[in-house]
Amino acid sequence: MRVGIIGGGITGLALTHYLAEAGIDSVTFEGSSEAGGVIQTRHVDGRVLEAGPQRMRKTPGVVELAKAAGVEDAFVEAGTEKLYVYADGDLGRAPLSIEEFLRTDLLSWPGKARMLAEVFTRPGMEQESARDLFVRKFGTEAYENFIGPLYGGIYGSDPAEMPAAYALDSLMEREQKAGSFLQAFRKRVGQGSKAPPTSMERGMQQLPNAVAEHYSDRIEFETPVTTVEAVGDQFHVETTDGTETVDHVVCTTPASVTADVLGDIADGVAELDSLRYNPLALVYLDANLDGEGFGYQVGYGEDLHTLGASWNASMFDRDGVHTIFLGGMHEPELVSESDDRLAEIAIEEFETVTGTEASVIDIARLEPGFPAWDQSWWALEDVETPEGIDLATNYTARMGIPSRVREARELAESITDRAENEPAAPSTDANRATPAASDD
Template sequence: MPVAAGTGRERDGNDADVAVVGAGITGLALTHALAERDVTSVTLEAADEAGGVIDSKPLDDGLVAERGPNRVRLTDGIERLVDAAGLREDLLVADDDLPLYVYAGGSLREVPFDLPTFLRTDLLPWYAKFRVLAEPLTGDVRPDESVGHAVRRSFGRTAYRNLVEPIYGGTYGSDPDRMPVKHALPALLRMQGEHGRLLRPLLQRAIADREAPPPVSITGGLQRLPDALAARYADRVRLGTPATGIERAGERYVVSTPDGPVTADEVVLTVPAPAAADLLGGVAPTSAAALGELTYNPLAVVTMYSDARREGFGYQVRRTESLRTLGVSWHHSLFGRTGQYTAYLGGMEDEKIVEMAPEDVGEIAADEFEAVMDAAAHVRDVSIDRHALPAYDESWAALDRLDLPDGITLATNYTARVGVPGRVREAECVADDLA
């Protein structure tokens, strides 16, 4: 029988150093990192498939409905996971110099990522560009003010309405006026503390992002990554095995499952806040109540085929336009999936759309795509998730009440950085702490 690293205690299949709850990308990255550090672990996943929010459905003609993230940056952590999964030869690499647009005033207008584009784009009129450059004359961003208020005060109303609101608010499906800076944009405060003002570090960051690891996908869809990792660690990952409760057993924890209890020194929860709240009720009731207050935004994802042949990352939609679409990704030019476009609808301001029939949501997406792109679109897949995106709104103040007992860790997108690379980095940090 294997001996756990550093404990001298024999383990069996239901006894481990670490119990990981959730086999999304965070849980699987943690599983991989613990295995590399010779730490025994058991990963429990309620669904029959791994991946969590990474959810790919291959369609005909080489198209792939990405119902969750549609691309990731090939950071060092992602690269290590890709190699561990044996998928290096299946990477699809996008051109990071492709333009991104905002649909505003009836036209697609280019987002400025560099000075030449800033000078020529008609997304910001000349007076708004001068207002952006006046940011050093404004006061410091405050942790408790909203992202919307902070940006308007620092860069002006037009830059907020035409640039920040559609890109940032649209990405998270939230209203920036309801997103406190300290929860939604902690990096903004760090940059301000380091540089004194925001304009220069934001420009440097925008330029650096264009030199960052490229966006990638995987032939057949991003879900192949968690699927391959779950297969590699089949001796550690238990699919179709939900954790139903957590109890203290002396200095250890017992995680209940339908297949019997799992005993571990440490428990790491990588699941959404409502699921974590349910599990923590018996061992950390105050933290469970706090997590139960966090709100999520709904999202509808519509995969379409079109003969449109535009080159770019896609576009976000200004909120003042008469469209319900938040944005559209152009898989056609990103990853060579000929004719594929993915539209996103819903969010905090349009929750009712996810209560509609999928075919009606698809019709709205296709009609609005044609209005923007002047080309017909044919719906291939519609996915609706009523709790898709952490809102990072006022409810996040509840996190101040978190008081987890020793041996319980949250590794999640609502307590740390969002995005797949951020999830992988956190998983590696947690593994280092536990090892």
Template sequence: MRDETGGAGVDVAIIGGGISGLAAANRLREVALGLSTVVLEAGPRAGGVLGTIRRDGFLVEQSADSFITNVPYAIDLCRRLGLGDRLISTDPNHRRSFVVRRGRLEPIPDGLVIMAPSKVGPMVATRILSVFGKLRLAMERVLPRGSGADESLASFARRRFGRETYNRLIQPLVGGMYTGDPERLSVKATMPRFLDMEQQHGSLIKAMRAAAKADGAKNEGSGARYGLFVGLEGGTSELVDALAGRVPVRADAKVERLERDGEGWRLIVNGEPMAARSVVIATPPKAAAGLLRDIDSEAAGLIGGIPSTSSAIVSLGYRRDRIAHPLDGFGFVVPFVERRDILSGSFSSVKFAGRAPEGSALIRVFMGGAKRPELVDADDAELVRIASSELASLLGTRGEPDLAVVSRWRGAMPQYEVGHLDRIATITDRIAAIPGLEVAGNWLAGVGVPMCVKSGEDAANRVAARRAEPAERV
């Protein structure tokens, strides 16, 4: 297939080589062998934020280091790619995490699943909450249910459990997932399970106990939840490399413009024209909005209005004997009320084997997000200084780290604010009315790796359904 200006053409052009775009291309390879496909990635490599660095015996993930298995899309993809035997589970001996309380790491109560406690004893015994905070939390069982309308995560959590439980437990757990501000995040878009619990049972505590009884189990422990996460033995780059090895990817290929061309599309890629019968836009929202501005201005405005946060990850390696804390968990989160310079810390070499040399530990420190966006613009030395200082205070680390790797991600985490689902419904309807166009990405229906895979594969399935017959090539 060629366009009239002589530019090479394809059946399907996928704009964006992150995990969503790669998953879309791979799915087309599986279900529509007759369609020619190319992934156009503006950056120097495929994978988007996913990537792994090996240095001095350490294995450093640049963003996500795992994915959950009860959402099956990522693990199913790994198995189809022949990576099933490369999947590794988290260490079963340390499946817990901590929260910072007045400068000390306190264990998150066992049985607390984000904001729904399933065990009474650990909530009573925890030193994270005051007596008043515990009494207010216990009242959740008798509070009336809400209307079921969308509201912020912060509003929902305070309404059910009170201000102290929100500030000390729920905010750091929720905020760490989205590097965002729960005052703006939509409970219906981010954690609809808890809204459903309230509507069905009138209480999240009652819902958790009913679920445990129905499952024939005593309780749903938080430790068991950590067991649902898996990683890849060689890091997430194994997934990226497996996908990129199967599908055609053009790196350093910036799509500058997208426009209608008869029944197909004309793309300007690095100043050169390319024709395509179908297009999948799998970029961050602002880039997608720019490409759609002349095609559907309303959809472009809605997509471009999705806010995103930026973050930095500082990965530090230490000799184990220079860390006072036993590192007997997977990491810690930091409440906003602690007024520290970091959001959380992950004990990478405790979670997964093979992340640090024998006798060493690898810790990833997260900073930036909605509350401290300016930190992302600090230079590497300053970010390493901040991270090292915080770990010295919280974990008792001594001396300079043996390894320091800084990763920055600007505008990489979309924020599902109140009204997000209505926004996405309108976008989806408008895109569906444009023949030969699909969208995919973490701004649609989930930010984790599994939902990004699903987004890309769903887009590919729709393309294949529309284009059951391969294009005629000349």
């Protein structure tokens, strides 16, 4: 059995690792000259700047990958998990436990009482939007002051545009088991088993770079796949370098690329071209902020362009670096503004929120950006891949890096089973997936 993997982001690289461990032959085609996909780290004047994910949970899967690539000593853990929301003109600590909830100044006492009334509300419904569900269950104040900004911030999206059926699938499942969202949240927090937030010494991309180097004999860079054709029981993977014949194809690319590459041989896949992504601009500031935590999101009642800020300096001791996020679903057009304009907005609003002066280190633009998980996601309902082709992507399953690694492991096990001619469990359910409700 020879497997062709399309894409050398974290999913494709983790799959490369697990297949190698299982003794299955594979080749990974990466269109660009770099490993990591959206995990991109820049080094500017000795500073580490993250253009994609700012951190990941240090789960056993992530540690295993790092060990295989020989970089397990390069993890740096965040000292604190404090997260803030800028609401009503002030920074308030987002409640991540029941005690913090009672203390938070992001909510008035009537707002807190309204939240606790969640147990008396009807369960979440697939056809409502994430916003409607949150407002119905927790009230408008809680939604606008922290639930909306924190949840929407994960995707740079607007929860009013995100169908609960996709966006909150796994939360609604947990609600059913626990009886209410709050009970589910309490149980999860009470278990205290969350892996610590982490990065790597040289930044997030150090992990995919190391995995790619370790498996360099299985990866072909600067080799974009153009199409895949079914030929008997096998597949011809057409690349700019020629044709490779494989027995199994796993596609990990962004939706529009998947639509191009597999559109002719998999039902409904051409429609993936319509999946919306939210573009982002990232402005890296140098500031001497006396703050401790991950950073902040901006409440929906505030008249600011800023979506949120990552305090890289506090999280991972990154030498004064603070990352400001602009654009997203709320203002996608902002991403096309000039560097000067983006810098001006970021500096001015950072000072408004934190009272601290800042200067610009660099600016990055991320397109296509975050999967939006909005109404366009209904296109996934019609996706059906033929035997021998799997999608393993952050729009058909959970988005966080640990989940991408976990899906790769499960898929490798399923492919190994098939290679051994044993009946295999279905690997991915492309028709109904859910994004990460947190960054796992």
